[in-house]
Structure formats: C-alpha cells, structure tokens
Amino acid sequence: MRNLEIVWSPSLWGLRVRSALTAGAVVAVVVLLGAVVxxxxxxxxxxxSVDSAALARITEITGQLRTTTPDELNPMLLTATSHIEAVQILDSTGMIVRYSAAAPERPLTTVPAAGAVTGLSVQGNSDLRVxxxxxxxxxxxxxVLAAVSAEPVEDALEDVALGLALSGPIVVLAAAAATYAxxxxxxxxxxxxxxxxxxxxTSALSQRVPVPATRDEIARLATTMNEMxxxxxxxxxxxxxxLADASHELRSPLxxxxxxxxxxxxxxxxxxxALIGSMLLPEAERMQKLIDDLLTLAAVDDHGLTLRTAEIDLDDVAATVVALTRxxxxxxxxxxxxxxxxxxxxxxxxxVMRNLIDNASTHARSTVTVTVTLNADDITAQVVxxxxxxxxxxxxxxRVFDRFVRLQDDRARSSGGTGLGLAIVAEIVAAHHGTVAIGRSPLGGARLSVVLPLCPHRAHA
Structure with a gap:
C-alpha cells in the first residue's frame, strides 16, 4: 500500500524523479511544437518547389499562345520531364486542343474561371497536383494545365515525420536522463x-561541511552552514x-x-x-552582587534586556550615585x-552609573570626575x-566589555572586580540604543563616554 501511495502521489516522489519528469515533459512539448513547425x-x-516548376512551364506556354495558335506551339513545351507529368491546353469550351503524350484524354481537373491557380487535385489520382x-x-x-507528381514530396514528408517520431522520444528520454543525473x-x-x-x-563543533568547488547555490549553502x-x-x-568563570568567581566567596x-x-x-563585618558580610555581598550580575546577563542572553522606561532626569541619577560613592x-x-x-x-x-563610577573609583589614584551634558545635536545626552x-x-x-575580563596590574582581581560590570554597562546602553566608548582621560587614566538618545524609540526608528 505504501508503494502504491508513492506511485500515485507526485508530492512523495523524490526531487530527482520530479525534475527528470518535468524536464522530459517540457522537452516533449518543445519537440512536438518544433516537429509541427x-x-x-x-x-x-x-x-x-514542385508548383514553381509547373508554373514556369505554364508561363512559357502562355507566352507563346498570346502570339501563336496551339498547333504552332513548340512541341518541347508539351514534353513530360522529371518534374512535369502532363500538360493540357483547353479552349474556351473546355475541350482539349493540345496535350502531352502522358496526359489523359479528359481534362485533368475542373477548369478555373480565370487567373493562375495552383494545387488543384486530380480526380482518381491523388499523387498529382495541377x-x-x-x-x-x-x-x-x-x-493551360500542368500536372506535377506530389509523391516525392509526400515521401519526403513521411520520412521526416518518421524520423521525428523516432528521434523525439529519444531526445525526451535523453533530456530526462541527463536531468536525473x-x-x-x-x-x-x-x-x-x-x-x-x-x-x-556538541563535542565536535570545530568540524565544517565540505564546500563544493562550483560557485552555485549549494556552495553558498555550504558556506552559510559553516558560518552558522x-x-x-x-x-x-x-x-x-x-560557566567556568562564574563557577570560579563563586567558589572564593562561598x-x-x-x-x-x-x-x-x-x-x-x-x-x-569584627569577623562578621570584615570577612563574612563583604564576601556575602560580593557573592550576592555576582549572582545578580549573572542573572542579568542570563536574562539578556535569553530574551533580551527588559526596560521599564519613563521620563527621568539623568543628572539626578548621576547625583544620587555620586553622593553614595562620596x-x-x-x-x-x-x-x-x-x-x-x-x-x-x-x-x-x-x-550603569554605579558600575562606571565604582570601576573608576577602584582604579583611580585620587580623583574621579563625572560629567553629564546635553550634546549640541539636542537629541542625545553624554555621560563621561x-x-x-x-x-x-x-x-x-x-575586550574589557566582554564578560569576566579583568586586566593585569592595577585592574587585577585583588581590586575586587568580577569582570562583569562593563559587560552589563554595554548591554544596558545597547538596550537604550546608545553607545559606550573608552579613551584616554586628560587626568591620565581611563575616559568612559556613554551617549544616550533622549528618546530611544525615535532614535532607533
């Protein structure tokens, strides 16, 4: 039953079979139309061609009849040749006045009223055209009537038709087989x-699929697969x-x-x-902050950062964090x-403010500056x-915006950082459709600049 279902359901046929049948059908239609044409x-x-030979003979005869009588015609004009089978000359009453040796004694066909007519049939002899x-x-x-034989023409047409009938299926099968291959x-x-x-x-993700040498869709598919x-x-x-870095960071406070x-x-x-305040409580707070950061980044990776937006005073946000830091x-x-x-x-x-100011305070020798301004374009604000x-x-x-990245020397782990602060800053700023960049400060240290649109949705559009 399954085999019968496949046979009678073209949608279940393979791509090779469907392509071969389609190509065969298209070629068959083209061959058929080409054969007809x-x-x-x-x-x-x-x-x-054969009618032209008859018309040429008639032209010669009528040319002489304009000046002579039928009896005075050149006998060679009434002689049958390989092209001309018979010649007859009829008077106005339809009687035969001259004819070639092979011509019958009755008119070859009905006499037309006037003018020149080709392709007239002969009663009782379908092989002649008059x-x-x-x-x-x-x-x-x-x-003047001139008859030519249509048999060579019919034989030629039959031969060509037979050749097309025999070669057509071969061409169709060849096209289908070539398409299949x-x-x-x-x-x-x-x-x-x-x-x-x-x-x-998952243990062999370094492997890649083979890319064909041809520059076609399959090669592009393989390239895309390798990129994926x-x-x-x-x-x-x-x-x-x-996971390894998170486990390492959690192990120490735990x-x-x-x-x-x-x-x-x-x-x-x-x-x-003293023990609780100097050792246990700081480690617990450190672990709590680390877990909070990990949950934030996990939420970003899962479904993106969810913002609860409203109109806020950015200078008041900065002032609150600055006061706490002081x-x-x-x-x-x-x-x-x-x-x-x-x-x-x-x-x-x-x-964002707390992470940036805490980061700067951790690595500053003595001074940290916080600047909030409205840019000249009046559509963005800048925090430096x-x-x-x-x-x-x-x-x-x-690299410092990657997760768990800590630089050497002063920015080592002994400073208390986990390497997640700037990563979270980058995610939050990106969610607000802003940018964050790092440069050299005139004070000698780092200069972190955050540019935020006043209306994120309008800037994003």
Missing part, C-alpha cells in the same frame, strides 16, 4: 553536507567559558562563607562583629552635572566618567 515549413517549401492559368491569345481564350550529482553535495551535519555533535557552525561553536565556547560558618559552629566564642569611598569625586531629561529605565541607568588611574591600553578597550 518543421513539417509545416517543409510542406510549404517542397510543394512550393497548376492552371487562363490566357487570351491571338487564336482565342485558352487554359545532473540533479543527482548536485544532490550528492547536499547529501555530503547533510551527512557531515548529522555527524557533528562557527557562530554555534563560538557561542558554545563562550557559554562554557562563562569558600570564605563556609569557612566562617564552620568556625562559628566549632568555636562560637571566636566569632565577633559617603562610602575614599576617592575624591568631582561632579559636573547639567540638567538632562530623557526616556529610559531609571534602575538600569542607575546601575574619568579617573587618574593607569588607564586602559588601546588593545584592550574593546
């Missing part, structure tokens, strides 16, 4: 790609690195908390406020804040955070 042209050409012309001569009105050859490349993709697992595999491999590698709890359990008298930090924070009102997520932009620390080398200014 060829036979029609050949018919007109061959019959026109051409007739009426002429007004010196001896009266005469009609060519499509099969093309699909072999697709099958090679499919087989390679089927064998690629490269993206999947990069994402998988980044995910594994992310180990500290476990050690502190074990100490409290075994020696309760040794646990005091109370808890040891570095001088200089604020230059112009009134700027924009549409954004207050909580997310507060986090500068410090007098060691700065960021040019080669690392893009």
């Amino acid at each position: 060829m036979l029609s042209l050949l018919y007109r050409s061959l019959y026109g 051409t007739a012309r009426t002429v007004h001569g010196a001896a009266g009105v005469f009609t 060519l499509v099969g050859h093309s699909l072999s490349s697709v099958e090679a790609i499919r087989a390679r993709v089927a064998g690629i697992g 595999l490269a993206r999947i491999e990069a994402g998988h590698t980044a995910q594994r690195r992310f 180990a500290t908390l476990v050690a502190g709890l074990e100490l409290a359990h075994l020696h309760p008298d040794t646990v005091d406020e 109370r808890t930090g040891t570095k001088e924070v200089i604020a230059r804040l112009e009134p700027v009102r924009l549409v954004g997520d207050a909580g997310a932009l507060t986090r 955070i500068e410090d007098d620390g060691p700065g960021i080398p040019d080669a690392d200014r893009l």
